[in-house]
Amino acid sequence: MSKEMTIHLKIWRQDGPDQPGELVDYTLDNVNEHMSFLEMLDVLNEQIVAKGEEEPVEFDYDCREGICGSCNLVINGQAHGPKAMTCSCQLHMRNYEDGDTIVVEPFRAKAFPVIKDLVVDRSAFDRIIEAGGYVSVKTGSAPEANSIPVEKSTADTAFDYATCIGCGACVAACPNGSASLFTGAKLAHLNRLPQGKPEKDERTVAMVEQMEEEGFGDCSNYAECEAVCPKGISISAIAEMRRNYMSAAFAGEEA
Amino acid sequence: MPSFLDALKSQVGRKILTGITGIGLIIFIIFHLIGNLTLFGDAQAFNEYTYALESLGWILYVLEAGLAIAFLLHAYIGISIWWNRRQARPEGYVKYQSKGGPSKQTWASKTMIFTGIVLLVFLVIHIDTFKFGATDTIMLNGHEARDLKDLVIATFQQPLYAFGYTAVMILLGLHLGHGFWSAFTSLTMKHKEYSSVIYTVGVIFAILMAVGFLFIPLYIYFAGPDAALISY
Numbered sequence: 001m002s003k004e005m006t007i008h009l010k011i012w013r014q015d016g017p018d019q020p021g022e023l024v025d026y027t028l029d030n031v032n033e034h035m036s037f038l039e040m041l042d043v044l045n046e047q048i049v050a051k052g053e054e055e056p057v058e059f060d061y062d063c064r065e066g067i068c069g070s071c072n073l074v075i076n077g078q079a080h081g082p083k084a085m086t087c088s089c090q091l092h093m094r095n096y097e098d099g100d101t102i103v104v105e106p107f108r109a110k111a112f113p114v115i116k117d118l119v120v121d122r123s124a125f126d127r128i129i130e131a132g133g134y135v136s137v138k139t140g141s142a143p144e145a146n147s148i149p150v151e152k153s154t155a156d157t158a159f160d161y162a163t164c165i166g167c168g169a170c171v172a173a174c175p176n177g178s179a180s181l182f183t184g185a186k187l188a189h190l191n192r193l194p195q196g197k198p199e200k201d202e203r204t205v206a207m208v209e210q211m212e213e214e215g216f217g218d219c220s221n222y223a224e225c226e227a228v229c230p231k232g233i234s235i236s237a238i239a240e241m242r243r244n245y246m247s248a249a250f251a252g253e254e255a
Numbered sequence: 256m257p258s259f260l261d262a263l264k265s266q267v268g269r270k271i272l273t274g275i276t277g278i279g280l281i282i283f284i285i286f287h288l289i290g291n292l293t294l295f296g297d298a299q300a301f302n303e304y305t306y307a308l309e310s311l312g313w314i315l316y317v318l319e320a321g322l323a324i325a326f327l328l329h330a331y332i333g334i335s336i337w338w339n340r341r342q343a344r345p346e347g348y349v350k351y352q353s354k355g356g357p358s359k360q361t362w363a364s365k366t367m368i369f370t371g372i373v374l375l376v377f378l379v380i381h382i383d384t385f386k387f388g389a390t391d392t393i394m395l396n397g398h399e400a401r402d403l404k405d406l407v408i409a410t411f412q413q414p415l416y417a418f419g420y421t422a423v424m425i426l427l428g429l430h431l432g433h434g435f436w437s438a439f440t441s442l443t444m445k446h447k448e449y450s451s452v453i454y455t456v457g458v459i460f461a462i463l464m465a466v467g468f469l470f471i472p473l474y475i476y477f478a479g480p481d482a483a484l485i486s487y
Contacts, residue, residue: 012349023349077350084356103350110343173354175365176336177343180266205256208267217343218266218336220364221437227358234357239445245267246443252256 003033005093008101009044011057017113023103033094037081038064038071040093041104058117066090066230069165072172073118074105079169079228087167087230107172111179111214122168124214128183129166131210132203137195148194161189163231170225176217181225183211184237191244201248208245269332274441276329277434281460283322284427288467294404298486299395301407306400330375337368359454363432363461370430377423384410408475408485417476421469428465432458 007028014021028047031040038061045056062070071088075081081091096102104118112120140147150158170181187204190196196203219238226235262268290308293300308315353360363370388410390401411417435457436450444453475482 010349074348074351077348077352078354082354084354105348105350108344108346108348110345175360176340178266201256208265209257212266215343217340219270220336220367221359221433221440222364223357223359224353227354227356234445234447235440236445236447239440239443242267242271242441243443245265246262246271249257249259249262249268252258252262 003094003098004029005031005033005096005098005100007031007040007093007096008099010101010103011118012105013057013117014106014114016116021114021117023105031093033092035093036064036089037073037075037091037093038089058115058119060119061089064089067165069167072107072120072122072167072169074107074172076103077105079107079172080167080230084227085230085232087165090230107168109168109171109177109216111177111216112168112171120168122166124216125166125168125179125182127214128179128207128210129186131206132186132190133199133206135190135195136198139195150194154192158189158193161185161233161237164189164229164233165231167230169228169230171216173224173228174217174219175222175224176220178219178225179211179214179216180219180238180241181229181233181235183207184235184239184241185233187244188237188240191240200244201251204241204244204248205252208241269336270441272328273332273336274438276325276332277438278442279321279325280329281431281435281438283325284464284468288464291468291471294407294471295484296486299404301404302393302395302400302402305403306395306398309401326375326378330371333368333371359433359436361433363429364437366429367433370426373423373426374430384416407471408480408482411472411475412480414476417472420472424465424469427468428461431461431464435460 009026009028010023011026012021013024026044026048028040028044031043035043038059041057041059048054048056060070060072062068064071066087066089069087071080073080073088075088075091080086080088082095083091106112106114106118106120107122109120111124112122114120137148164182164185166182168179168182171177171179174181187207190203191200221235221238223235226233257265263272290304293304311318385403385406388406390403390406392399393402394400411420436454439445439453439457440450444450474484478484
């Protein structure tokens with residue numbers, strides 16, 4: 001037998017980018033403990049549609065298996081909810097008790113404007129990636145993957161940073177609304193691999209400048225980003241970004 | 256490529272500057288505390304120490320100018336970071352809480368702007384009270400010197416100064432509690448194993464500094480003019 005619960009929800013409803021939003025109360029009976037958080041929202045939306053009085057709650061998702069970075073809920077004040085290294089879609093209702101009240105809000109940052117309800121525009125991250133440009137090295141086709149030797153430890157560390165799925169939880173949770181962990185993770189991933197070396201300085205400077213231009217805040221080393229990151233990426237990435245950026249600036253002066 | 260000056264104005268550069276000035280100020284307060292503790296030395300140890308400082312001449316001016324720049328730059332960047340965060344999230348969360356774990360969101364880190372501004376205001380009052388405060392002139396080894404020790408002891412007989420200083424020194428401890436670790440992290444000294452050591456050292460350092468500084472006004476206030484640890 002699986003447990004059935006009554007859950008009270010306070011969900012942020014906002015019709016459009018420039019409209020004011022507010023928390024709206026909903027109560028769901030018969031929430032199965034094995035439902036994911038998003039499945040619970042699906043059930044809520046079925047109820048809303050059946051009633052026909054208002055539009056269903058808009059929220060983002062894609063893979064629902066914690067690897068795409070689409071889902072983006074702030075659940076009771078925590079990006080992706082209470083569990084460490086977990087996306088909203090992988091949060092299950094067994095983490096809640098019968099009668100709990102859960103506040104659900106969108107990721108909040110000036111650079112992530114709300115489109116509708118819980119959906120925000122995260123294209124600022126795409127523009128940071130675009131600013132990073134390309135690699136000029138011919139990486140070849142699949143069999144040539146081993147033709148450029150990469151130290152095992154380097155490959156492992158690069159992979160740790162490459163696990164960033166760009167969900168934006170770091171920005172959402174940062175008291176300053178900083179995107180330093182995202183940008184740092186991308187740079188720490190690409191800059192340490194041999195294929196990423198030739199454009200290292202240009203990439204670092206361009207991505208850091210784009211990050212600032214998008215209106216993200218400064219990093220104050222709160223490390224809240226690391227706590228909410230569904231991939232557990234360390235703020236060492238931010239330290240590395242600072243190191244790479246300053247060394248690029250030094251190198252630029254020499255030229 | 257940005258010029259080096261432009262790089263220092265970026266988000267990354269500002270953080271590096273905050274770290275450098277922060278560590279500069281940390282070094283300063285260590286020497287400041289050691290100097291203060293001469294109050295408990297020989298009868299004239301404190302006055303001899305302050306006389307020696309004032310006799311440094313142009314070197315003292317250079318040091319003071321460096322300190323003033325460090326303080327102002329540190330404060331300016333700190334305030335601008337606080338300002339930027341309001342721009343970066345115009346609409347706040349209805350409910351917000353830290354996720355714990357590796358998070359360094361503490362009372363110390365969340366109050367940096369408040370403790371920082373209090374310290375800045377305190378600094379002005381502090382300099383006015385002691386550096387520019389009226390003192391008697393005494394003869395010290397054949398030369399005229401300020402009797403700063405007398406001023407310190409007289410000042411901390413007043414409850415407002417004794418308890419005001421104590422409160423501000425607790426805030427200094429809080430500021431250092433996050434600031435010490437943060438400065439090293441800003442200067443890119445972040446390491447899987449050593450960072451937790453740096454954090455712990457920072458907290459211990461913060462407590463030592465706060466207790467060291469606040470002991471003096473509290474002791475003088477409660478022990479009175481005939482304080483046993485102070486020789487005359």
